[in-house]
Amino acid sequence: MSETLPGRRIEIAWPGVGFTVTAELDDRNPELADALWESLPYQSLQGHALVAGEHLYHVAPIHSLLHTHASYKIADRREAPDGTVFCSALQHLGIKYGELTEPMPAAPVGQVLAEDISTLLEAGQAVWEAVYSTKKQILVEVRRAGEAGGHRIPRLTAADAEANQLIHDVHAETERIWLSEPAELGDMHRGRIPSRAGTNETVLPTLLFVNGETRPLGYASYGGLIRAAVADMPMDSVRQMARLLVGVPAEFLGYCGLEKLWDFTQRVMSCLDRLDRDDFLAVARHMALYINCLGGWNLHLFPWDAADPLRQQRRAEVGQPA
Numbered sequence: 001m002s003e004t005l006p007g008r009r010i011e012i013a014w015p016g017v018g019f020t021v022t023a024e025l026d027d028r029n030p031e032l033a034d035a036l037w038e039s040l041p042y043q044s045l046q047g048h049a050l051v052a053g054e055h056l057y058h059v060a061p062i063h064s065l066l067h068t069h070a071s072y073k074i075a076d077r078r079e080a081p082d083g084t085v086f087c088s089a090l091q092h093l094g095i096k097y098g099e100l101t102e103p104m105p106a107a108p109v110g111q112v113l114a115e116d117i118s119t120l121l122e123a124g125q126a127v128w129e130a131v132y133s134t135k136k137q138i139l140v141e142v143r144r145a146g147e148a149g150g151h152r153i154p155r156l157t158a159a160d161a162e163a164n165q166l167i168h169d170v171h172a173e174t175e176r177i178w179l180s181e182p183a184e185l186g187d188m189h190r191g192r193i194p195s196r197a198g199t200n201e202t203v204l205p206t207l208l209f210v211n212g213e214t215r216p217l218g219y220a221s222y223g224g225l226i227r228a229a230v231a232d233m234p235m236d237s238v239r240q241m242a243r244l245l246v247g248v249p250a251e252f253l254g255y256c257g258l259e260k261l262w263d264f265t266q267r268v269m270s271c272l273d274r275l276d277r278d279d280f281l282a283v284a285r286h287m288a289l290y291i292n293c294l295g296g297w298n299l300h301l302f303p304w305d306a307a308d309p310l311r312q313q314r315r316a317e318v319g320q321p322a
Helices: 030-039 114-134 161-178 183-189 204-230 235-256 259-274 277-301
Strands: 004-014 019-026 042-045 053-059 084-088 092-100 108-112 139-144
Touching: 004 030, 004 108, 004 114, 019 030, 019 114, 030 084, 030 108, 042 053, 042 161, 042 277, 053 114, 053 277, 092 114, 108 114, 114 277, 161 259, 161 277, 183 204, 183 277, 204 235, 204 277, 235 259, 235 277, 259 277
Parallel strands: none
Antiparallel strands: 004 019, 004 139, 019 108, 042 139, 053 092, 084 092, 084 108
């Protein structure tokens, strides 16, 4: 039985659509709850699950989410009560507000108050409509209950001068695009692609491939490298894995239009051999947050309703046993 943490109430607000809910943090994952609490307040672009069901999530500017151990996980998040608040190693804060279809373990950190569940449902439906069709940019603010809102992205430092300048530049670019549409992605989604990536002047295949490369680059490649470094994998091995995992997708994404990402990646590679563990982690954490931010915007901008007439068929509809 989880216990709420005294004084640990948070407000999750979507000012653009006029909804606010209150949640209580609890003791199921105290390290994750602490990381969230200490990061407040912040704002982010609100996203919505696209294949898992009625689930809200957004990228949280919390470096430690990438590697903080979850001491407790719900074995199947489909069974969690509506209003459960989760933190994930994908650097997300998520909230289940209805039916989920994806059976996966998840780390809960709190629960939306019972009296706010109906408001949460309305917020979820508004966000789904925005992400899927209207493309209205809905921002979320997470703050300590009863306290002022605001926003900040923490900046780390490195002892190596070149790495520290890289961190400064990645942090500045992350701040620039955190709450405002990245120009490179905006151009791409409007068919303005300087390299002409897209056979026979098509756009949708390029957008699809950009989405398919950006998400795993942030979630799996940089997230995995960070977890390996935190777990004391030998640094020679970490550096070699970095060379194997990040260069090729970043170069392809640069060709498609994410030129800043490719430039940052080349700068990572140029100083990689000099980085000790602490400096590597500082650089990788900022690269992960930047790429995850790009991924969040790409998911929002993608024209998901382009194939709206194509809908799932129930088994009975295709002549299979129900």
